[in-house]
Amino acid sequence: MTEPIHVVGAGLAGTEIALQLAAHEIPVVLTDIKPGKHTPAQRSDQFTELVCSNSFRSNNPENAVGLLKEEMRRAGSFILSFADETKVPAGDALAVDRDRFSQVANTALHRHPLIQIRHEEITALPDSTCVIATGPLTTPALAEDLCRAMGENQFYFYDAIAPIVSSDSLNHDIVFAQSRYDKGNGNDYLNCPLDKQQYDALVAALCAAEKVPFKDFEQPKYFEGCLPIEVMAERGPLTLAFGPMKPVGLCDPRTGQMPFAVVQLRKENISGTAYNLVGFQTKLTYPEQKRIFSMIPGLEHAEFLRLGAVHRNTFVNAPKVLHDGTQLKTKPNVFLAGQIVGVEGYLESAAHGFYVAKKLIAWRRQRLFAPPPRTTALGALVSHVTGTQASSVKEYGPENVHWGMVDPLPGRVKKTQKKALLVERARTDFSEWLKR
Numbered sequence: 001m002t003e004p005i006h007v008v009g010a011g012l013a014g015t016e017i018a019l020q021l022a023a024h025e026i027p028v029v030l031t032d033i034k035p036g037k038h039t040p041a042q043r044s045d046q047f048t049e050l051v052c053s054n055s056f057r058s059n060n061p062e063n064a065v066g067l068l069k070e071e072m073r074r075a076g077s078f079i080l081s082f083a084d085e086t087k088v089p090a091g092d093a094l095a096v097d098r099d100r101f102s103q104v105a106n107t108a109l110h111r112h113p114l115i116q117i118r119h120e121e122i123t124a125l126p127d128s129t130c131v132i133a134t135g136p137l138t139t140p141a142l143a144e145d146l147c148r149a150m151g152e153n154q155f156y157f158y159d160a161i162a163p164i165v166s167s168d169s170l171n172h173d174i175v176f177a178q179s180r181y182d183k184g185n186g187n188d189y190l191n192c193p194l195d196k197q198q199y200d201a202l203v204a205a206l207c208a209a210e211k212v213p214f215k216d217f218e219q220p221k222y223f224e225g226c227l228p229i230e231v232m233a234e235r236g237p238l239t240l241a242f243g244p245m246k247p248v249g250l251c252d253p254r255t256g257q258m259p260f261a262v263v264q265l266r267k268e269n270i271s272g273t274a275y276n277l278v279g280f281q282t283k284l285t286y287p288e289q290k291r292i293f294s295m296i297p298g299l300e301h302a303e304f305l306r307l308g309a310v311h312r313n314t315f316v317n318a319p320k321v322l323h324d325g326t327q328l329k330t331k332p333n334v335f336l337a338g339q340i341v342g343v344e345g346y347l348e349s350a351a352h353g354f355y356v357a358k359k360l361i362a363w364r365r366q367r368l369f370a371p372p373p374r375t376t377a378l379g380a381l382v383s384h385v386t387g388t389q390a391s392s393v394k395e396y397g398p399e400n401v402h403w404g405m406v407d408p409l410p411g412r413v414k415k416t417q418k419k420a421l422l423v424e425r426a427r428t429d430f431s432e433w434l435k436r
Contacts, residue, residue, distance in 0.1 A: 016077060034119065048109075058092055091185075100270070151330060161306075161309055163306060182249075189265060244278060247259045277293065325382050344399055370436065
């Protein structure tokens with residue numbers, strides 16, 4: 001129990017693991033490349049960095065992601081406690097002040113007497129018991145050593161981030177505050193309304209715009225839940241109007257009617273000085289982003305605090321190379337956690353980190369450990385990583401938690417009752433798992 005466990009990577013999974021282990025009196029060496037070096041998606045020198053304020057998504061337990069948050073709170077997740085402490089208004093979603101979130105997490109890590117922090121790049125798998133929680137942008141040297149240990153190549157896909165604009169640069173004569181169907185406080189989002197002509201012009205511009213080209217060795221494999229806005233636009237003239245720009249549940253106070261389409265803006269911080277363009281992740285060149293997004297009513301003179309970008313994400317074939325979704329089959333002292341195993345999203349990364357921490361605690365104490373049942377959100381997520389999920393997939397790849405991963409209800413159930421019954425069953429089964 002006195003030998004430290006080496007955790008590589010201080011993102012959400014690594015942070016959750018380090019704090020869980022330390023809370024169970026297991027010493028930890030936490031290593032991260034910051035502040036001396038960053039991955040392509042990182043900007044801050046702080047650990048536990050988020051690139052989007054709404055990274056945790058819905059709080060509604062009738063969504064699988066909302067149920068997962070409920071389960072993590074009940075089980076004592078540190079990441080969820082930090083998120084709840086730093087949340088900002090966002091309807092029924094859990095959005096956070098990103099800077100405060102990182103600050104709270106960093107304080108907890110640095111103040112714990114059983115956590116030793118090192119700032120350096122790890123280029124090879126440690127010989128001691130370790131957890132690789134380096135995320136989807138694992139540095140090349142470590143990724144190559146991991147591939148050698150697995151005996152096969154890593155997979156990859158592409159992920160994108162959306163621009164952020166300054167609040168005081170918005171045209172508030174046009175932009176109006178309202179959440180769809182007045183959820184939450186009713187005005188957690190700002191909306192840029194478009195009529196049919198403005199919408200068609202925007203779609204045409206997106207389709208004709210200059211994009212950042214892929215390198216010769218790269219292939220465009222996007223995550224379907226986070227497609228670049230221009231890729232969605234190319235799928236059909238009304239794709240955006242029925243996707244991230246859908247106007248349902250909104251009313252433009254200037255006309256008293258629902259717009260043809262809207263671009264929603266979401267707070268990036270508690271003070272409301274910065275807003276994220278919801279769903280507008282992009283691979284457009286920077287000049288094209290400024291030109292085209294300034295066509296959006298209300299953003300004519302927008303100041304862009306961050307422009308969108310696309311980056312390459314790496315992940316392993318977890319069902320093939322990992323035992324129980326945690327340990328390398330070829331090197332059992334090496335555990336993998338978070339997005340590198342093929343879960344998608346910050347919440348899912350933290351949840352998998354929580355699961356790995358509990359597995360490590362049992363492993364260190366030579367106790368048996370059973371994963372949560374597949375009737376729960378956490379168990380369903382784990383079943384995706386182990387390849388035993390209820391839904392069938394042709395090819396393993398990153399996924400957010402969703403109801404299709406959960407074991408179906410027995411017998412025939414009315415559609416209107418299905419989610420409520422799934423939640424009720426999950427709560428009961430999760431309570432039993434916590435007791436065990």
